[in-house]
Amino acid sequence: MSEIVESDYVVVGAGSAGSAITRRLIDAGYRVHVLEAGSPDDSPHIHSPQGWPWLLTGENDWMVMTTPQEHLGGRSVYWPRGKTLGGSSSLNGMIYMRGDRTDYDGWEQAGAEGWSWDDVLPYFLRAEDHADGASAFHGEGGPLHVERIPEERRHPLASAFVAAGVQAGLAPTDDFNRESLDGVGFNHTTTKDGRRHSAWQAYVAPLGDTPSLAVTTGALVDRVVVENGRAVGVEAVVDGERVLFRASREVIVSAGAIGSPAILLRSGIGPRAHLDDLGIDVVADLPGVGENLHDHLLVSILYSAKDPVRDGRWNLLEAQLFARSSVCSGTAPDLQPLFIHMPYPTDGGAAPAQGYTIVAGIVRPYSRGTIRLEAADPAVAPLVDPQIFADERDLEAMVDAIELSRRVGAQDAFAPFRAEEFAPGAEVVSRDDLRAFARRTVGTYHHQVGTCRMGSDPASVVDPSLRVHGIDGLRVADASVMPFVPSANTNAPSIMIGEKAADLLLGATAARVESLAAI
Numbered sequence: 001m002s003e004i005v006e007s008d009y010v011v012v013g014a015g016s017a018g019s020a021i022t023r024r025l026i027d028a029g030y031r032v033h034v035l036e037a038g039s040p041d042d043s044p045h046i047h048s049p050q051g052w053p054w055l056l057t058g059e060n061d062w063m064v065m066t067t068p069q070e071h072l073g074g075r076s077v078y079w080p081r082g083k084t085l086g087g088s089s090s091l092n093g094m095i096y097m098r099g100d101r102t103d104y105d106g107w108e109q110a111g112a113e114g115w116s117w118d119d120v121l122p123y124f125l126r127a128e129d130h131a132d133g134a135s136a137f138h139g140e141g142g143p144l145h146v147e148r149i150p151e152e153r154r155h156p157l158a159s160a161f162v163a164a165g166v167q168a169g170l171a172p173t174d175d176f177n178r179e180s181l182d183g184v185g186f187n188h189t190t191t192k193d194g195r196r197h198s199a200w201q202a203y204v205a206p207l208g209d210t211p212s213l214a215v216t217t218g219a220l221v222d223r224v225v226v227e228n229g230r231a232v233g234v235e236a237v238v239d240g241e242r243v244l245f246r247a248s249r250e251v252i253v254s255a256g257a258i259g260s261p262a263i264l265l266r267s268g269i270g271p272r273a274h275l276d277d278l279g280i281d282v283v284a285d286l287p288g289v290g291e292n293l294h295d296h297l298l299v300s301i302l303y304s305a306k307d308p309v310r311d312g313r314w315n316l317l318e319a320q321l322f323a324r325s326s327v328c329s330g331t332a333p334d335l336q337p338l339f340i341h342m343p344y345p346t347d348g349g350a351a352p353a354q355g356y357t358i359v360a361g362i363v364r365p366y367s368r369g370t371i372r373l374e375a376a377d378p379a380v381a382p383l384v385d386p387q388i389f390a391d392e393r394d395l396e397a398m399v400d401a402i403e404l405s406r407r408v409g410a411q412d413a414f415a416p417f418r419a420e421e422f423a424p425g426a427e428v429v430s431r432d433d434l435r436a437f438a439r440r441t442v443g444t445y446h447h448q449v450g451t452c453r454m455g456s457d458p459a460s461v462v463d464p465s466l467r468v469h470g471i472d473g474l475r476v477a478d479a480s481v482m483p484f485v486p487s488a489n490t491n492a493p494s495i496m497i498g499e500k501a502a503d504l505l506l507g508a509t510a511a512r513v514e515s516l517a518a519i
Contacts, residue, residue, distance in 0.1 A: 003243045007033040007214060009505070010234055010247040011254060012221050012263065014038075015087020016491055017478040018254035019199035020127065020498025021505070023143065023207070028506055031212045033245055034204075035219040035236055037259075038083035046090045047195045049315040053342075055091050060084040064258060064384055071389040072439050078348065079295075079384070079444050081258060085217065086198035088256070089491050092446060093317040094196055096146045096188045098124055098177050099486025099493060100332035110483040111455030113464045115500075123499040124492065130188075137178050143202040144495060145192035148174075149314050154186065157309065157356050157417055158318035161339040162186065164411035165321050168404075176322070181333050181487060184321035190491065191315065199495055219243075222378040223267040224251055224474060226283050231474035234263075237378065250473045250505060254498070257448040257480040261290040261371045262382040264452065264461070264476070269468065278376050284470040288459040289452060290371035293386050294485060296445030298338070299360045299398055299438050300345050301405045302422040303414075304352035312341055322487075323404055325362070325397035332487045334364035335401045336445075337408070345423070346443030352422045358409050360401035361445055363487045366391035371451050388442060398442065399434045447490040452480040465504050466497075477501035 009025055011018045014036040025032045043060055045051030057063055057080075064079040082088035101117040108116040125139035131147035134140035165184030166172050173183035190197045207213055219236040225244065226232070233246035253260050264270055268283035270290060275282050312318070317340055322333035338359045343351035346359065369386035389395045402424075409421065420426070424437040452461040452468075462468050466475040479494045486493050 003241070005033060005214070005243060005245045007031040007245070007247060008249045009033070009252060010035065010245050011252045012234055013087060013254035013256065013259065013478065014085045014200055014204070014215070015082060015254060015256060015478065016089045016199040016494035017498035017501065018252070019086065019089070019203040020495050021252055021254065021477060021502045022213070023203035024499070024502030025505065026207060026210060026213055029212070030249070031214075033214040033216065035221055035234065035245060036085055036215065036217045037220050038085070039217055041085040041090050041198065041200060043084070046084065046086070046198070049094060049189070049191050049194070049196055050312055052091060052093055052316070056080050060091060062258070064381070066388075067383055067385040069386070069388050071387070072442065077388065077443060079448065080446060081256065085204075085215075086200035088446065089190070089199040090196070092491055094189045094191055094315040095317055095489045096177070096190050096492055097488035099488040100181050102330060102332050103486040107454070107483050111457055111460065111464070112483055113456075115454070115464060120496055120500065123496045127495050127499050137175070143206075144190060144199070145197045145202065146188050146190060147192070148188055149186050149318055153313045155310070155312050155314070155318055155341045157341040158186065158339055160413045160417060161319045161358070161408065163413035164408045167411040167413055168408045170321055170323065176488065181322040184319070186319050187315075187317065189315050220378050221255070221263055224253065224263065224269070226267065226471060226474075229470075230472040247473070250475060252501065252505070253474070253476045254478040256478050257293065257451050258371060258382060258384060260476050260478055260480040261451040262373060264289050264468070265373050266376055266378060269471065274372060278373055280376055284468070286461055286469055288461045291368070291459065292450035292453045293369040293371055293384070293448065294365050294367060294450050295386055296336070296361060296363045296447040296485060297365065297388065297394065297398060298346050298443050298445045299402055299441055300423065300443075301358045301360060301402065301409060302343055302345060302351055303355050303357070303409060304419040304422045305354045305356060305417050306419045307417075308354050309341060309356060316340060316342065321408070325400035327393045327396050327400075328364070330364065332364070334362060334397055334487065335404060336361040336363045336488065337401055337405045345441070347441040349441065350423070355422060356417070358405040360398060360405040362394060362397045362401055363445070363485070364397075365485070366393045368450075386448075389439065395435055395438060398438045399431055402434050402438065447485055449479040449482040449485045449490060452476045453483050454481040455483060466501050475501065475505070
């Protein structure tokens with residue numbers, strides 16, 4: 001070991017949750033060292049609301065590829081994941097969405113006590129600085145700026161999509177973050193002053209050169225160091241050298257639904273049989289590490305346009321809708337088609353030179369997959385197997401989403417713009433043909449979760465206070481702890497997890513001080 005670096009807390013990952021945790025701990029007076037595998041967020045494409053397509057497969061993208069998927073004819077699916085300060089909040093489409101009340105009530109019913117809707121709403125509000133001001137459903141004065149897309153900056157094709165949704169029988173909505181998700185409307189976005197407002201820019205960048213904050217980019221974390229049953233730091237590779245980053249209080253792993261379980265596994269925390277196969281000493285036999293992987297899914301319906309489509313002036317993802325499939329079993333919608341005023345083939349395949357996309361989306365998937373290690377070397381990517389469409393209900397819901405998207409796309413509101421349906425094409429009409437089309441082209445909605453599931457049962461990884469079972473001083477706080485994915489985009493819920501994690505950490509510190517004072 002070439003170097004040892006000391007701090008109060010070590011936060012692994014500078015993404016949505018990690019950024020929120022870091023700010024709250026710094027504000028409370030603690031020394032925090034943030035480790036980020038990626039580079040600083042200095043690409044102009046990160047900060048431009050129109051720049052996200054140019055980030056995909058670039059240096060700020062982990063460029064995850066799934067294993068060949070059994071139910072997709074052996075296809076591997078590309079998953080963009082942020083590799084920079086801000087994590088995926090620096091790579092995403094900037095849509096601000098929380099999900100449905102029943103999502104979080106379901107978390108609590110699944111064993112995540114203290115994570116019901118009534119418990120988490122205050123954290124959503126605390127994080128938010130909404131341009132509309134404070135209300136029952138929005139916060140004001142928080143770090144994260146949220147705003148509506150100004151009417152004069154909306155793309156005419158996005159306006160056509162909203163009008164077409166109404167023509168197709170959907171109710172209009174001006175805010176998906178109120179009582180109900182249902183309807184069609186324009187998104188609220190995490191943007192400010194014409195720029196992306198990533199979690200890092202919202203929470204940490206304003207701190208400047210605060211002495212209590214240390215940030216190391218290009219830090220590839222290998223493992224959590226556990227001594228006598230307690231996490232005391234993490235070992236990372238920085239500029240080719242191994243460095244031990246010690247934490248006098250706690251280690252927080254916020255590396256996301258792929259990175260967090262991989263770090264735990266390399267640390268000897270996970271299923272014994274898998275660790276034995278890799279020659280990793282078992283520190284804690286937790287069979288749930290890397291299990292429960294799931295994601296929202298997308299399938300693109302592509303249209304060629306009559307005339308050249310003008311460039312967008314906001315986030316390129318301005319409108320969407322929520323509806324229910326034929327297999328929807330809950331009270332919340334399970335379909336979330338999204339509109340993009342440019343060609344966006346989810347399989348990376350052919351697209352019209354001029355066109356637009358209605359992306360059929362499902363948001364309550366049943367299929368579950370795994371994260372496993374191919375090798376104990378942190379430089380070797382983990383094996384990502386989401387088992388897409390393993391549960392046929394997901395495929396049926398997706399076909400319903402495709403049919404709904406096509407119905408919206410065929411409405412009169414699009415008549416001034418629509419030349420023809422480019423894909424799947426007019427000849428594809430039967431549900432069997434649409435099932436085949438879905439398997440051939442399905443991609444990700446960028447919302448992977450669940451691989452360090454929160455709960456109190458033997459298959460869970462962290463308890464409701466986000467503490468890793470059996471290891472003191474170690475928590476996981478990111479989308480990996482979600483028992484199941486909310487029915488909407490996951491950036492806001494991940495920030496909420498960071499906010500609540502900070503309170504849990506600070507509460508634990510206060511309780512420890514009180515305990516010592518009583519001795």
